[in-house]
Amino acid sequence: MTTGAVEVVVDRLGAAGDGIAEHTGQRLFIPGVLPGERVAVRPGAARGDGRAAAVVRRLSNAETRTTPACRHFGRCGGCALQHLAPAAYAAWKRATIIEALSRHGLAETTVADVLVVPPGDRRRAVFSAVGRKEGAAIGFAEAQAHAIVDLAECPVTAPALVRLLPALKAAFAWLLGSGERGQAIATLTSSGVDLVLEIGPAPDLAARERLARLATEADIARLSWRKPGRTVEVLVQRRPVQVHFDGVPAVFPPAAFLQASLAGEAALIAEVLAGVGNATKVLDLYAGIGTFSLPLSQRAGVTALEGDAEAVRALAASAAAARAAVLVERRDLARDPPDPSMLDRFEAVVFDPPRAGARAVAEALAASSVATAVAVSCNPQTFARDARILVDGGFRLLRVRPIDQFLWSPHVELVAHFRREAS
Secondary structure: OOOOOOOEEEHHHHHOOOEEEEEEEEEEEEEEOOOOOOEEEEEEEEEEEEEEEEEEEOOOOOOOOOOOOOOOOOOOOOOOOEEHHHHHHHHHHHHHHHHHHHHHOOOOOOOOOOOOOOOOEEEEEEEEEEEEEOEEEEEEEEOOOEEEEEOOOOEEEEEHHOHHHHHHHHHHHOOOOOEEEEEEEEEOOOEEEEEEOOOOOOHHHHHHHHHHHHHHHHHEEEEEEOOOEEEEEEEOOOOOEEEEEEOOOOOOOOOOOOOEEEHHHHHHHHHHHHHHHOOOOEEEEEOOOOOOOOHOOOOEEEEEEEEOOHHHHHHHHHHHHOOEEEEEEEOOOOOOOOHHHHHHOOOOOOOOOOOOOOHHHHHHHHHHOOOEEEEEEOOOOHOOOHHHHHHHHHEEEEEEEEEOOOOOOOOOEEEEEEOOOOO
16 A cells, blocks of 8 residues: 555545545545545545545445546536436435434424536636736636636536636736736626626726727627726626526626526525415515515515615616516615514515524514515525524424535535414
8 A cells, every 4th residue: 555545434425525434533534535435545634623635546436436527527626526426416415404404403304305407507607717927727726725727628617608718718818917816707697698807906908908809709798897805897898787587687787696507596486486475575685686586576575685785776776677566675684684573574584695594584583473484595504503493483394495506516505495383
């Protein structure tokens, strides 16, 4: 055996998609392996409550192993689970939700099968770029590293975005000096590609002219620039930029939040509509640019609360254009969550918080008389915590629907339906 290597059997997959094995009482995190496989690994740096380990040689293969779809798998940090066969992959994602619920005493919850989006459906990508003497590299960061994998393909991402890579690589070659870094936030909208370049110095007149030519040659609907952490400046807008939520047109500000995939978004909307049912007065919390508010407005009066000013303006404009029954208010829900008396005005509440969850909102809902709640979450751990609060407050968790729009990653989205128990 190679010097420094140890032989272990992989026990299970961890939350990040790495294989986990034990050696001399120490936990090892091993990328690219599957439960049941025997591998020779070289332990490395401390990581969490164990150590990272690199595979020296795989000595056996699990029956659930399959051929990865991408040549970059293993280096690129965008995907962790391309080597896991589809049925086992979906089962693992569902199990992560069941495990999180179990830790909060909700093991009896009905968790539906996972809806897995198809390859090529990811419509938003944040490509990282680094300048080099010989040009530029553009792609995603390596796993557990800052180096950039210079992408030649990406089966997860929409082909229209992948086709932009050569043009973006050429642009970053003159936008970035050697060692300088930037990002390209590319979103496929109903109007075409919306592109935001995130680089340090503002482009000068010559750079703006070259970027205008890029927008025309690559048929980019809108091209913007921003310094990291600053306001977006639109450089070129060739046509109005819109998206559609269940058929309702919506204004899309540059780099606004959008669900990762079209199929995933459609599934989320369908589950939210089903969960709300026949409610006629609905509160949509963390409303964004209207992913759920606008479809809900076709059947109910909606009050939408959102903290981001640009998103609030966009949703208000979309609602006005569609003559939708949406009252939009700006509110920082982390600092100023609604109180139970406000919630009592509504028959149903929808909330789609960031990964940190919505503890304060859940506590207010638990203390309210609201009959129906629908939760959307991208973090099973914080969702389970918030679900426990709702259940303790008199709600019944009817079911959870996992929706995997983060294909081959360890992340999974979900929608959950709650009904208040009759007193």
